[in-house]
Amino acid sequence: MSTIDYAQKIPNNVNLSDDRTLQRALEGWQPNFIQWWDDVGPEGSTDFEVYLRTAVSVDPQGWAQFGHVKMRDYRWGIFLNPGDANRQIHFGDHKGEKAWTDVPGEHRANLRRIIVTQGDTEPASVEQQRHLGLTAPSMYDLRNLFQINVEEGRHLWAMVYLLHKHFGRDGREEAEALLQRQSGDENNPRILGAFNEKTPDWLSFFMFTYFTDRDGKFQLAALSESAFDPLARTTKFMLTEEAHHMFVGESGVSRVIARTCQVMNELKTDDVQKVRAAGAIDLPTIQRYLNFHYSVTIDLFGADQSSNAATFYSSGLKGRYEEGKRDDDHLLKGQSYRVLEVQNGQLVDKEVPMLNALNEVLRDDFIKDSVAGVNRWNKVIEKAGIPLRLSVPHKAFNRQIGALAGLKLSPEGQVVSEAEWQARQAEWLPTAEDRAFVASLMGRVVEPGKFANWISPPVMGINRQPVDFEYVRFN
Amino acid sequence: MNAMTEAAVIRQHLIDPEICIRCNTCEATCPIGAITHDDRNYVVKADVCNGCMACISPCPTGSIDNWRTMPATRAYPVEEQLLWDELPPELTPEQLAEAGVATDAQAEAAVPVLAQAPAAAAATLAEAPFNSAAYGATTPPWSAAHAYTNLYPPKKPTTATVVGNINCTESGFASETHHVVLDFGSMPFPVLEGQSIGIIPPGVDANGKPHVARQYSVASPRNGERPGYNNVALTVKRVTEDHQGRPVRGVASNYVCDLKVGDTVQVVGPFGHSFLMPNHPRSHIVMICTGTGSAPMRAMTEWRRRLRKSGRFEGGKLMLFFGARTPQELPYFGPLQTLPKDFIDINLAFSRQPDQPRRYVQDLMRERAADLAALLKDSHTHFYVCGLKSMEEGVVLALRDVAEQAGLPWDTLGPVLKAEGRLHLETY
Numbered sequence: 035m036s037t038i039d040y041a042q043k044i045p046n047n048v049n050l051s052d053d054r055t056l057q058r059a060l061e062g063w064q065p066n067f068i069q070w071w072d073d074v075g076p077e078g079s080t081d082f083e084v085y086l087r088t089a090v091s092v093d094p095q096g097w098a099q100f101g102h103v104k105m106r107d108y109r110w111g112i113f114l115n116p117g118d119a120n121r122q123i124h125f126g127d128h129k130g131e132k133a134w135t136d137v138p139g140e141h142r143a144n145l146r147r148i149i150v151t152q153g154d155t156e157p158a159s160v161e162q163q164r165h166l167g168l169t170a171p172s173m174y175d176l177r178n179l180f181q182i183n184v185e186e187g188r189h190l191w192a193m194v195y196l197l198h199k200h201f202g203r204d205g206r207e208e209a210e211a212l213l214q215r216q217s218g219d220e221n222n223p224r225i226l227g228a229f230n231e232k233t234p235d236w237l238s239f240f241m242f243t244y245f246t247d248r249d250g251k252f253q254l255a256a257l258s259e260s261a262f263d264p265l266a267r268t269t270k271f272m273l274t275e276e277a278h279h280m281f282v283g284e285s286g287v288s289r290v291i292a293r294t295c296q297v298m299n300e301l302k303t304d305d306v307q308k309v310r311a312a313g314a315i316d317l318p319t320i321q322r323y324l325n326f327h328y329s330v331t332i333d334l335f336g337a338d339q340s341s342n343a344a345t346f347y348s349s350g351l352k353g354r355y356e357e358g359k360r361d362d363d364h365l366l367k368g369q370s371y372r373v374l375e376v377q378n379g380q381l382v383d384k385e386v387p388m389l390n391a392l393n394e395v396l397r398d399d400f401i402k403d404s405v406a407g408v409n410r411w412n413k414v415i416e417k418a419g420i421p422l423r424l425s426v427p428h429k430a431f432n433r434q435i436g437a438l439a440g441l442k443l444s445p446e447g448q449v450v451s452e453a454e455w456q457a458r459q460a461e462w463l464p465t466a467e468d469r470a471f472v473a474s475l476m477g478r479v480v481e482p483g484k485f486a487n488w489i490s491p492p493v494m495g496i497n498r499q500p501v502d503f504e505y506v507r508f509n
Numbered sequence: 510m511n512a513m514t515e516a517a518v519i520r521q522h523l524i525d526p527e528i529c530i531r532c533n534t535c536e537a538t539c540p541i542g543a544i545t546h547d548d549r550n551y552v553v554k555a556d557v558c559n560g561c562m563a564c565i566s567p568c569p570t571g572s573i574d575n576w577r578t579m580p581a582t583r584a585y586p587v588e589e590q591l592l593w594d595e596l597p598p599e600l601t602p603e604q605l606a607e608a609g610v611a612t613d614a615q616a617e618a619a620v621p622v623l624a625q626a627p628a629a630a631a632a633t634l635a636e637a638p639f640n641s642a643a644y645g646a647t648t649p650p651w652s653a654a655h656a657y658t659n660l661y662p663p664k665k666p667t668t669a670t671v672v673g674n675i676n677c678t679e680s681g682f683a684s685e686t687h688h689v690v691l692d693f694g695s696m697p698f699p700v701l702e703g704q705s706i707g708i709i710p711p712g713v714d715a716n717g718k719p720h721v722a723r724q725y726s727v728a729s730p731r732n733g734e735r736p737g738y739n740n741v742a743l744t745v746k747r748v749t750e751d752h753q754g755r756p757v758r759g760v761a762s763n764y765v766c767d768l769k770v771g772d773t774v775q776v777v778g779p780f781g782h783s784f785l786m787p788n789h790p791r792s793h794i795v796m797i798c799t800g801t802g803s804a805p806m807r808a809m810t811e812w813r814r815r816l817r818k819s820g821r822f823e824g825g826k827l828m829l830f831f832g833a834r835t836p837q838e839l840p841y842f843g844p845l846q847t848l849p850k851d852f853i854d855i856n857l858a859f860s861r862q863p864d865q866p867r868r869y870v871q872d873l874m875r876e877r878a879a880d881l882a883a884l885l886k887d888s889h890t891h892f893y894v895c896g897l898k899s900m901e902e903g904v905v906l907a908l909r910d911v912a913e914q915a916g917l918p919w920d921t922l923g924p925v926l927k928a929e930g931r932l933h934l935e936t937y
Binding site for chain 2: 094095097098099101251255270273274276277278280281284285402403406407410413482493494497498499500504507509
């Protein structure tokens with residue numbers, strides 16, 4: 035049941051051939067997708083054979099098959115986790131009713147909006163990362179980048195399938211538009227701000243995959259609770275793939291830190307200039323990159339008070355992270371949650387109805403998860419015997435969305451004047467000079483087993499292969 | 510082996526908190542709810558986990574694949590695992606012995622070895638979890654000859670005389686590998702193809718203790734490198750750098766490679782009672798090796814060649830997958846080229862050939878999937894893997910994939926190969 039049919043033009047486990055109209059519609063979209071990949075996919079990679087993970091079924095035994103394939107030939111397709119015919123809606127006003135296999139008319143617009151927004155992020159990150167292959171710090175990292183790229187491409191397929199299958203002509207038009215918007219395009223940008231930022235270097239990439247793909251984890255986890263069963267099943271499988279992306283980010287930053295600490299200990303210095311001169315990225319620069327990516331990413335969760343979020347929850351479209359594991363009434367009516375707001379120039383807690391604060395609930399879950407990972411990075415520094423520690427900035431730092439947007443705060447959470455913000459911004463966020471320095475380290479290293487000077491080798495290879503395995507064949 | 514029953518032992522499944530990224534994939538995948546987490550760690554409940562391995566391949570980090578041999582009564586509880594910042598080390602044999610668990614069931618385990626038998630402890634446990642080593646047979650093929658072991662234990666070595674020592678790789682290359690022939694004179698030293706012997710380098714180590722024996726697979730057939738004489742051949746690579754490429758001088762390998770004809774050496778053994786070739790005339794042998802892992806393969810091939818020459822062998826196929834960085838570094842490259850194609854099906858993988866894509870033995874195995882699948886279906890086929898530890902996983906995974914693609918579920922086939930003594934792993 036869960037096996038994927040690769041004999042078809044569009045690999046799938048949803049019996050696509052039984053629905054000729056849908057099949058033809060998706061086959062019509064496919065060449066546009068390939069054209070998009072050729073135009074804005076990983077630059078110069080057409081002939082590379084990459085050691086990619088591909089699913090042959092969605093059960094544990096089948097979904098991680100490894101082999102060298104050209105990315106263009108990667109078997110993008112439509113894979114849904116197995117369904118449960120008796121699944122019940124487990125939160126919101128429809129709690130206890132049977133989960134929907136079709137879109138209820140009254141929720142059509144909201145569901146389409148959710149799916150389009152999620153779908154828009156998937157190709158965006160491929161576009162943001164398309165030049166990174168030219169400056170990979172190792173063949174191992176290059177392969178990881180490409181694995182992420184193809185899976186983001188497949189996640190786009192996952193959302194496009196839902197649009198085509200369940201939203202008729204509107205859905206087909208939205209699916210077309212997903213290939214027309216482009217990251218950073220002035221006239222036709224991607225929907226969410228973070229996906230229009232540049233990913234110019236590998237430190238940014240690792241921060242992006244740590245923080246922003248972690249946003250993906252929380253959004254997908256919330257969607258995998260959905261009363262709309264096809265969305266729940268689709269996102270469940272996407273979550274399995276998403277884990278690798280976060281792994282690349284967490285281990286990537288951790289390896290950068292490990293190398294920095296090694297250089298600091300070798301030179302017996304914490305002098306930023308000396309560390310930089312030795313070709314490693316100093317810890318204060320890493321902290322500034324962290325501040326930037328963290329603050330940009332927590333904006334992705336949306337406004338701290340949102341009536342849309344309340345509607346999505348009450349109507350069963352989008353649950354909370356780990357909804358099924360929470361032991362409350364799953365209706366949340368009459369409950370409250372604390373959000374931050376500014377009164378008289380000071381940050382204060384304010385109780386608001388829980389339903390309206392669900393974006394904030396998800397953001398706080400994300401923050402908890404992020405902080406735990408930053409503490410794991412700190413373990414690396416601690417092990418090296420260096421006293422400095424990294425930390426995430428205050429939730430209200432550098433925010434552009436919601437009630438906190440535009441507020442001037444130090445990373446520690448002190449409200450500061452515009453003048454102080456201007457004066458100290460360079461301490462808190464990456465400067466042009468920081469970015470230029472990091473960019474200066476980005477030379478291409480792709481000989482098996484060799485690594486750029488600013489990053490340590492990983493603890494182990496992919497799929498138990500050795501670290502010096504030939505992960506990419508440049509034919 | 511009896512000691513195993515004295516204390517119940519488990520292979521406890523643990524997650525490495527230093528590598529785990531807390532992505533929740535394992536918990537979401539586990540079919541029986543054996544994995545749980547708090548804000549700090551993801552952990553496995555020892556009393557629930559049945560070692561089904563469903564969580565292993567979906568994990569993006571590799572942190573999930575950690576196992577500890579533990580007395581069942583002392584399994585790490587969830588509460589303790591949740592507090593870990595790093596994995597505890599394996600219990601030492603002494604600690605296990607204290608808890609009533611025997612680990613040195615096999616005599617040769619007492620000898621520190623280069624070429625070690627597959628994880629004996631894991632393999633003898635009733636519920637050994639999946640890992641490639643767990644598929645290695647601990648019993649010989651049914652038609653194997655009976656092997657003598659431990660005629661000369663570490664405390665009572667015998668003496669052999671060097672009667673030959675040649676470089677069997679092209680000279681001038683880093684991977685200098687020697688073919689060394691030892692003669693036992695009138696001392697009995699019967700060996701079978703696939704067995705190994707130990708050599709004790711003279712002198713003492715940095716702590717002033719006598720060197721321990723280093724183990725080498727026998728590269729000659731049962732009737733001697735020179736037929737009818739009481740001698741054996743070894744394939745020994747001169748170790749000049751460690752796995753990270755740092756210069757290091759291997760004590761035993763340099764001692765053996767520098768031996769002159771007429772020198773005498775202290776020898777212990779023979780060792781090994783399962784990595785043995787089948788004698789059944791229609792048995793097929795698939796050999797997969799890298800570097801000096803070729804020694805037992807050379808022994809088996811040469812025995813088959815002698816049998817064939819004498820007209821006493823028909824039918825059984827030989828298939829060889831042999832990997833090295835370059836042809837110049839491949840031991841026995843010249844002699845291999847002269848073997849008749851209808852006698853042995855040779856597949857060479859070179860990983861550092863200029864202007865060529867890198868190829869590893871498992872790549873070749875996948876290319877020869879159709880032929881391997883036919884052999885896998887034949888109960889007369891035996892598989893032998895010998896080489897560096899890092900090749901083992903890839904090879905067994907390739908074998909599994911070939912089997913699965915041919916409609917042979919590995920969950921069924923793997924244990925059968927092991928139980929029937931048809932899949933042998935010797936990696937180091």
